[in-house]
Amino acid sequence: DAGVTQSPTHLIKTRGQQVTLRCSPKSGHDTVSWYQQALGQGPQFIFQYYEEEERQRGNFPDRFSGHQFPNYSSELNVNALLLGDSALYLCASSHRGVGPDTQYFGPGTRLTVL
Amino acid sequence: AQSVAQPEDQVNVAEGNPLTVKCTYSVSGNPYLFWYVQYPNRGLQFLLKYITGDNLVKGSYGFEAEFNKSQTSFHLKKPSALVSDSALYFCAVRPPPGGYQKVTFGTGTKLQVIP
Numbered sequence: 001d002a003g004v005t006q007s008p009t010h011l012i013k014t015r016g017q018q019v020t021l022r023c024s025p026k027s028g029h030d031t032v033s034w035y036q037q038a039l040g041q042g043p044q045f046i047f048q049y050y051e052e053e054e055r056q057r058g059n060f061p062d063r064f065s066g067h068q069f070p071n072y073s074s075e076l077n078v079n080a081l082l083l084g085d086s087a088l089y090l091c092a093s094s095h096r097g098v099g100p101d102t103q104y105f106g107p108g109t110r111l112t113v114l
Numbered sequence: 115a116q117s118v119a120q121p122e123d124q125v126n127v128a129e130g131n132p133l134t135v136k137c138t139y140s141v142s143g144n145p146y147l148f149w150y151v152q153y154p155n156r157g158l159q160f161l162l163k164y165i166t167g168d169n170l171v172k173g174s175y176g177f178e179a180e181f182n183k184s185q186t187s188f189h190l191k192k193p194s195a196l197v198s199d200s201a202l203y204f205c206a207v208r209p210p211p212g213g214y215q216k217v218t219f220g221t222g223t224k225l226q227v228i229p
Binding site for chain 1: 118148150155156157158159160163204215216217218219220221222
């Protein structure tokens, strides 16, 4: 049973560029949430996708956008990168239909903005 | 607004001794509470959760947590610490179903188990 997978593992970009991060949820899961974890901090909720729509959003600017595909995989896009966007980006999947859903996390994508 | 506080940045404990990692929360209604562990350069691993019922919740790797509604706390515990338990531990809270379903994490507590 494959867990949550994310790609790429590491990424280096320069200010102003755009980046796309990818996530495949755990088998049987249909909901994907994205988090930003800055160094020394806890994960901060960016948004959640379910049925190919953004359902919840945290306090992140519109530069952060996403998409969910029919196979439940998801992408996180960040435009006009800033130095402060450097962080570990975590994807978490869950099954919406199963009560208080437990989120299972992927290994993350380490984004460095120079 | 919901929030989670982990008052200790780091907890040091000798191998074999009991450990406690503290967490307090603030949320409207009955909370869903979670503990996750993060090893270096890794994602978060689910340890345990409290939804309802018995205030003492048992989880993975011998960990347990005690829910205390009056003190709004959800402390993580283990009777006998292992060196391999050394990691970063996060407490998280989510409101009950209905409305905004954001999960809020604490800032983390680094657990160091000393051989």
